[in-house]
Amino acid sequence: MSDVRLEGIGKAFGTVQALAPTDLSIRQGEFLTLLGPSGSGKTTLLNICAGYVAPSAGRLFVGGRDVTALPPRQRNMGMVFQNYALFPHMSVADNVAYGLKVRKLPRNEIARRCAEALHMTRLEGLGGRAIRELSGGQQQRVALARAMVIQPDILLMDEPLGALDRQLRKEVQLEIRRLHAARPRTTIYVTHDQEEALVMSDRIAVMRAGRIVQIGTGAELYERPVDTFVARFLGESNLLAGRVETVADGRATLAVPGFAAPLAGRAAAGLRSGQPGCALLRPEAVCAQPGGAPARIAERVYLGELSAVRLVFGSGQELWSRRLAGEWSGRDAVEVGWDASSISILPDASNES
Numbered sequence: 001m002s003d004v005r006l007e008g009i010g011k012a013f014g015t016v017q018a019l020a021p022t023d024l025s026i027r028q029g030e031f032l033t034l035l036g037p038s039g040s041g042k043t044t045l046l047n048i049c050a051g052y053v054a055p056s057a058g059r060l061f062v063g064g065r066d067v068t069a070l071p072p073r074q075r076n077m078g079m080v081f082q083n084y085a086l087f088p089h090m091s092v093a094d095n096v097a098y099g100l101k102v103r104k105l106p107r108n109e110i111a112r113r114c115a116e117a118l119h120m121t122r123l124e125g126l127g128g129r130a131i132r133e134l135s136g137g138q139q140q141r142v143a144l145a146r147a148m149v150i151q152p153d154i155l156l157m158d159e160p161l162g163a164l165d166r167q168l169r170k171e172v173q174l175e176i177r178r179l180h181a182a183r184p185r186t187t188i189y190v191t192h193d194q195e196e197a198l199v200m201s202d203r204i205a206v207m208r209a210g211r212i213v214q215i216g217t218g219a220e221l222y223e224r225p226v227d228t229f230v231a232r233f234l235g236e237s238n239l240l241a242g243r244v245e246t247v248a249d250g251r252a253t254l255a256v257p258g259f260a261a262p263l264a265g266r267a268a269a270g271l272r273s274g275q276p277g278c279a280l281l282r283p284e285a286v287c288a289q290p291g292g293a294p295a296r297i298a299e300r301v302y303l304g305e306l307s308a309v310r311l312v313f314g315s316g317q318e319l320w321s322r323r324l325a326g327e328w329s330g331r332d333a334v335e336v337g338w339d340a341s342s343i344s345i346l347p348d349a350s351n352e353s
């Protein structure tokens with residue numbers, strides 16, 4: 001196990017800046033997820049760590065050692081790909097043993113480690129099976145066993161669950177989490193699925209257009225996104241464009257078409273009267289409040305224990321609310337409010353490339 005450090009690592013493919021010069025430190029044993037839309041540079045960053053792609057700039061350190069110029073074989077990293085990349089003509093056991101045979105380990109050591117890896121990934125008894133006789137989830141576990149059996153310093157996974165259906169994905173997510181908890185191994189995990197990132201990670205790095213725009217725990221990113229891009233990418237959000245008014249005594253209001261949203265606490269800090277602002281209001285904070293702003297429920301979405309409603313104000317301004325199912329049942333004409341400290345003003349990232 002090792003820590004990983006990127007110093008100014010960047011990559012251009014011709015004129016395409018796939019990864020802007022990036023600094024990143026990953027603690028020993030940490031589970032770090034790269035989260036971002038397609039094309040944001042996640043795979044490029046991972047492949048640079050693995051040694052499959054040479055960076056155009058910067059240095060990569062593992063456990064304090066500069067590995068920038070080392071070929072993949074000499075980095076002792078395990079890689080799991082989205083499409084499994086298993087050898088279809090080999091048995092499960094031969095797939096798992098492959099990396100150890102290449103490393104010319106003694107035969108009894110190979111057998112011992114393979115048995116352990118199959119046990120960890122709950123594949124005991126399937127060693128003799130052909131790959132094509134396995135389900136998608138089982139194949140992905142073989143890929144995981146094959147990456148872990150070499151006891152890598154670093155585990156790299158690129159959208160490993162992308163091909164699985166939702167139920168299987170959840171099962172394998174928990175499996176990977178359990179394996180990491182039992183034996184924390186420095187892990188860089190790539191996904192574009194925010195829920196997956198929240199379930200699995202110690203920290204999440206949100207990527208956009210070849211840059212890490214924010215890095216932190218799931219709670220930090222959800223509660224204090226640096227801009228509207230991160231707010232949109234993690235969880236559901238209402239984003240209200242308006243103008244700041246009446247700043248005084250640590251309080252202010254944001255005037256949006258149809259109503260004035262009170263701001264307090266952190267949300268009101270450092271605001272100037274008249275400045276444009278984009279407010280983030282999570283749907284779970286929008287509640288029924290007698291005497292609040294009048295609105296009409298235009299849409300109801302059943303979510304089991306919760307229900308989501310689309311609220312439309314007289315001005316046409318819309319807000320989503322997501323609350324326990326009972327809160328919005330009954331009438332469509334409602335009065336709406338929220339706690340002033342649950343709203344925050346963010347830089348608007350929607351016009352950046």
Ligand code: ADP
Nearest residue numbers: 013016017018037038039040041042043044045
């Ligand atoms: P992600 O994994 O987040 O979807 P990638 O790292 O694969 O993103 O790609 C980042 C950007 O770099 C994209 O614009 C992509 O088209 C480009 N890119 C990636 N690999 C290559 C390559 N081998 N040649 C040219 N452009 C590439």
Ligand code: MG
Nearest residue numbers: 039042043044
């Ligand atoms: Mg990718």
